[in-house]
Amino acid sequence: MSKVYVVQESLGRNLLPARHFGEVKILLPPGQIMFSVAPTIKRLTMELRSFSNDDYILCMGDPAAIGLACAVAARFNA
Secondary structure, eight states, X not given: OOEEEEEEOOTTXXXXXXXXXXXXXXXXXXXXXXXXHHHHHHHHHHHHTTOOTTOEEEOOXXXXXXXXXXXXXXXXXX
């Protein structure tokens, strides 16, 4: 089954339409997370280790976090 990885939770956003594409999984909590990059990369690596061509990334949140999530997902999907 496909998964939709939401890069960062955004309070007040309706994610129900994303469920049409698969199970929704939020990767990072809301707020400033880029002050501590190492734990963020570790968390993204753990969450995205099974990323495949069948999955999606919903680019919401901090642009730096979006870039990191895409890079980690690409690494596992090579």
